[in-house]
Every structure is written in structure tokens, then in C-alpha cells.
Amino acid sequence: MATIIRVNGTTEEVEMDKEDGLLQMQKIVGGYIEAVPVDGGYLIVNEDGRREGLSRNSKACDLYGGLIVGDVLFCTSEEFEEDDYEGPEEAPCPGVPL
Numbered sequence: 148m149a150t151i152i153r154v155n156g157t158t159e160e161v162e163m164d165k166e167d168g169l170l171q172m173q174k175i176v177g178g179y180i181e182a183v184p185v186d187g188g189y190l191i192v193n194e195d196g197r198r199e200g201l202s203r204n205s206k207a208c209d210l211y212g213g214l215i216v217g218d219v220l221f222c223t224s225e226e227f228e229e230d231d232y233e234g235p236e237e238a239p240c241p242g243v244p245l
Contacts, residue, residue, distance in 0.1 A: 152220075175191070179193070190207055
């Protein structure tokens with residue numbers, strides 16, 4: 148089980164969906180994701196969170212030892228394998244390469 152860590156300090160356990168995991172993570176963090184390595188796994192964060200002015204996430208900051216903003220998802224290394232969460236296999240628009 149992965150854990151959502153919200154900026155308000157609450158947490159929620161979630162089961163990751165291997166088929167729609169990327170979309171699930173993007174929905175949780177509110178945008179494109181970035182995986183930040185921490186002890187025991189990864190924090191999945193909004194890669195544009197600082198630029199978008201998202202609020203500081205104190206619990207995530209404690210795990211990382213630096214500034215983390217927005218709601219995040221904590222996954223163990225086993226739960227998050229980058230190859231499991233690739234984007235679409237086909238170009239989203241005809242004629243546009245991936």
C-alpha cells in the first residue's frame with residue numbers, strides 16, 4: 148500500500164493500480180509527477196509544484212530533509228518501479244512522436 152501525505156498533515160493508504168498507475172499518481176499530486184528518492188522508497192511529487200506555488204508539505208519535508216510542496220504519494224521501492232508507470236505506448240495525436 149502506498150500512502151498519500153497531504154499538506155494538511157493527513158495521510159491515507161491507497162492501493163496502486165498497475166494499469167492506470169501513472170494517471171492515478173498524477174491525480175493525487177495534481178499534475179505531472181517526479182519521483183524523489185527518500186529512505187525506504189520514493190516521494191511522488193508534482194514536478195511543477197514550486198512554480199505553481201503549492202503549499203509546503205511538512206511531513207514530506209521531514210522525510211526528504213528539504214522543501215517538498217503539495218500533496219505527495221509515498222511508495223516503497225517495490226511499489227514504484229518506473230517501468231511500471233510509463234506513458235502511453237502510442238502517440239496521443241496522429242503525427243506527433245512520443
